[in-house]
Amino acid sequence: MEVEKGISSCEEVGFSPWWSFFMTNLEKLHLKVKKTSGDDPRRILHSFKVGLTLTxxxxxxxxxPLFDGLGSSAMWAVLTVVVVMEYTAGATLCKGLNRAFATLLGGALGLGVHHIAELCGDKGEPVLIGIFIKKRYDYGVVIFILTFSLVAVSSFRVENIIPLAHQRLSTIALGVTTCLFISIFVFPVWAGEDLHNLTSTNLEKLANFLQGMEKKYFGGDLQDRSYFQSYKSVLNSKASEDVLVNLAKWEPGHGGFGFRHPWNQYIAIGAPTRRCACIMDSLAGFITTLDKSATIIGSDPQPTEELHVKIRSACADMSSETAKALSDLASSIKSMSAPAAARYHVAAAEAAAERMKETIAENSAVAGIVHVATIGLLVVEITRSARDIVGAVEELARLAGFESNEAVNKAAVKPLADGESQQTINIFVE
Structure with missing residues (x-):
């Protein structure tokens, strides 16, 4: 009876609902952290880095003793960490250096305005200070205006303004230096590496779509369309690429990326990559429309059945060769070596495209093959885009000084017989 009374009393004060609410949210938080650590473990490390920096x-x-040297202005260093600390080292460098230089320039200009305003007397000083405070534009200018306004406006009430500017600059420099040190030397997350991996992953996704077309659609399996989703994330990759390129330029040399690595070339690769993905989207949409109208390659009656088979075979060859070219480009970017056989695969795909065009041109029953020809021509456009991607990747390999294919694929074979000189055999792998 006493236990029941205790339980009822807890329910009366509302303890049980609050406890249930707390446990439910705690479980949701645990699942969210588990999902985040599974998707990208570096984000968990980043949270510890932020905590370490704040500490x-x-x-x-x-x-x-340290507080006596900075006073209450030490809180500016804490606020700087909260504002400046970013996920990647490049983003932290960008915001940190912007904040540091903006603070320096803003403080210096604020002191100058203070001295100019003093010449205008007590009545003219607040008016002149108000005129000098301007509209904000980007982050660096925001911090510039913030520091400038702080120093300039404070000078109206504070007699000795130079220590205020000095404390502001010192605490900001302290916070920025701590953020940069942790970001660069403690489990750094490089925007350049993320950009490099994003570019190669996008090419792999395009290759997966074409491999699915060759093995599934042109191979006769018309039901499995899972590969239709592989290219879609590439369509919206421009914003991520632009941000990563901008941040990568701020980063110091690391890994295989030198200080003057050609980051802009990744944008040149991304443009034809997205164009290729757009054509794939058109192809997938056209095939879906044909399915709804119950029209597929090879479904028309004679005499176009043989023609359908020829076009389907040519499309399969184009898809296969283009997929191999894109896969070779993706692997070459990952290994930072010049593409080995991408141009040969594209040439083979273009040869298949020419054969298909000749086959279509020789046929007089255009109405019976219009949907087949449309699919074939879209695959041809994909092949052309792949050729542009090959050129962009080869240019990246040249500018970045990627290792040549001969150095990668060359092996020394020593004969078994004694007395013979060592021979070198070049082995080229497709």
């Missing part, structure tokens, strides 16, 4: 900066606030 280091807070030492200047809680340790008395």
């Amino acid at each position: 280091l900066v807070c030492i200047f606030y809680y340790v008395t």
Whole structure:
């Protein structure tokens, strides 16, 4: 009876619903953290890096000897960490350096305005200070205006303004330096590597679509369309590429990426890659429309059945060769070596395209093969886009100094017989 009374009393004060609500949200948080760590474990490390940075900066606030040197302005260092610390090292460098230089310039200009305003007397000083405060534009200018306004406006009430500007600059420099050190030297996340991997992954996705077309659709399996989704993320990759390119330029040399690595060339690769994905989207949409109208390659009666088979075979060859070319480009970017056989695969795909065009031109019953010809011509356009991608990747290999194919695919074979000189055999792998 006493236990029941205790339970009822807890329910009366509303303890049980709150406990259930707390446990439910705790479980949701656990699942979210687990999903995040599974998708990208680096984000979990980033959270620990932010905590470590805040801990280091807070030492200047809680340790008395350090606090005496900075005073209450040490809180600016904590706020700087919160604002500047970003996921990638490039983003942290970008915001950190912008904040540091903007603080320096804003403080210097604020001191100048303070001295100019003093010449205008007590009545003219606030008017002149108000005129100098302008509209914000980007992050660097925002911090510039913030520091400038802080120093300039404070000068109206504070007699000795130089220590204020000095404390502001010192604490910002402290926070920025701590953020940069942690971002670059403690499990760094490089925007350049993410851009490099994104470019190769996009090419792999295009290759997966073409492999699915060759093995499934042109192979006779008209039901499995899972590969239709592989290219869609490529269509919306421009924003991510632009951001990563901008951040990668701020990063120091790391791994296989030198200080003057040609980051802009990744944009040149991304343009034909997305164009190729757009054509794939048109092809997938056209095939879906044909399915709804119950029209597929090879469904028309004679005399176009043989022609359908020829076109389907040519499309399968184009898809296969183009997929091999894109796969070779993706692997060459990953290994940072010049593409080995991509241009040969594209040439083979273009040869198949020419055969298909000749086959269509020789046929007089255009109405009976119009849907087949449309699919074939879309595959031809994909092949042309792949040729542009090959040229862009080869240019990247040249500018970045990727290792040549001969160095990658060359092996030394020593004969078994004694007394014979060592021979070198070049083995080229497709």
